[in-house]
Amino acid sequence: MTEDKIRTVMIVDNEPGVLELVARILEANNYRTIEAKDGQECLEKLKEEVPEVILLDILMPGLTTREILSAIDKDSRLSEVKIILLSAVHLPEAEEKGLLASPQVVDFIEKSFTMRRLIDAVEKAISERKQM
């Protein structure tokens, strides 16, 4: 990271192994993190705090990704939040579902991924915010 300001990243994943690990690693890389285990918790926590970036797993029980994206889209406080989708499904399947249509979705990372790829994507999303 090139800026001193601590950036906040929300991680939404129903797999505790991924959720806790990614949060811990991002914190070790000087990010603040908010953890949510599903879409409901994600939207509730977004009422309290607005992160710079959301890492959103697209296959979770409860609210669908489309519902989560729609709720974020309707909330004007969240209009500058960048979203990176994490998924075990392939990109064409996500495209077919229209998940990449939202302008807030800036990247799509298929599992399995390297932390290098994830951190680069988060940094790129934050630099895109700066240009806005």
Next chain:
Amino acid sequence: MGLEEETFDKIINAIQNMGETGATIDDLSQIVPLERHTLSKHLNCLRADGRLSYKRIGRAKVWFVSRAPLQHIFRLSEEEKTYTEKIFSHILADMPEGVLVLDYDYNILFMNRYLVALYGDCVGQKYYLAFFDSPRESLIQSKIGEIIEGWTEEVESSVSDKEGRTLEIKARKTENPDGSFSIIAIIKDVSEKVRREERIKHLSELHRLIGESVNRAYTIDQLCSSILEDLRRVIGYDMGDILINNPENNTLSRLAQIGYPGEGDFGDNQHRKIEEWKEGIVKAAILRKAPVFFEVEKNKKNAIENELSSCAYDLAAAYTLQEVYAVPLKTKGELHGALLVLMKSGRTLSEEDRSLIEGVSEGIAGGIAKIKLEEELRLKANAIEISTTPVLMADMEGKLTYVNPAFLKIWGYDSEKEVLGQSYTEFWKQEEGDEKEEAKDVLTAVQEKGNWEGELIGVRKKGIELKARLSASLIIGKKGPLQFVAVAEPLKKEG
């Protein structure tokens, strides 16, 4: 035997002695020494009991001995039936299963509405003709035949009738009031159930075969050829193709085909046209995301109406086809291509066959997607294989799980067997000092921060050292950390 039973027997014997013409109450009063009103009372008791029945001729009743159970109930008008007979006749008539009564010469004495709906009213006809349209001899060995031949008293069987329906029959022998025997059968048309079971059987067989093909196949071409063969084994279609969609340039590649005559049958030009027609049909199925079914005879008039029917009709003319069927191969998110099935003149795909093909189409598409992805990964893996920069992967304990040829070459090993399973720290050391602490720290740092970059001293075979810049990252899978991967760039020449 009680006095009343003796009287009943006398009445029944008297009626039987009158023969086929039956007996009026006047006839009986001359034979049975009873008052007319007592005789009438006994006759009605026997009728209520099902042992006698009557036909009304003018104002007179002509009495007969019931020759088959139930028979008399259906001879009577509603007003003449007792309350129990009314209830019973309604139940029998409206039963959701067939009720059939036969005499011992295969004559149909009674059939309820269920059976009338299937065969029409066949009372008086021979069972083997009405149901099977076959000679009596062919039924001797059948289950009902076994009762008539006296081999058994009760049977259960499943048979095919003249229309190809599958009937489940439960039948038993019943003694009639006149001492003769009848057969009462409960018959159910289970064709739909059998078809459904057959379909499930075929579907699971096809899924099994496709699963095996996916496991065996190394390339998409192999997989598609194998799937066409599997499908043909279960559904005997004549010719078939699998065409794969290339969305990046909106083209189709034909990966496999089966059953076509030799290439020599058509010139190059005609052959090219045939491929264009096939692509036209397949593109229509892909565009619609739904199967396309073209029956040549039905569609003749519409042949030039649109591009699809024009392609299908031209293709049908080239191969003398009766039916053209194209099914898109799609997984949830992606259209991978289509399966084209052709039937020659005089041959048709049943609705079950088409439903079966549609049923396995997603499985085929899933298999294609899997092999396609594996092919892509193998292609990408080639880049790592030919890279001159050493690449290594290790599990979360630091045991090497993969090294590329460049690593083997630079570290001086002949085979990956020599290094896989060893701790990666065996191949690195701290620049000053021992214990390989620095290398151990790399794994800790990667686990903590996700990445690590820095310089290390590589320890090659025979202890020769090499300074290298290591870039390592943690790989995260669906459920958590999987492995770590590192690229080691040598900083000075060997030696």
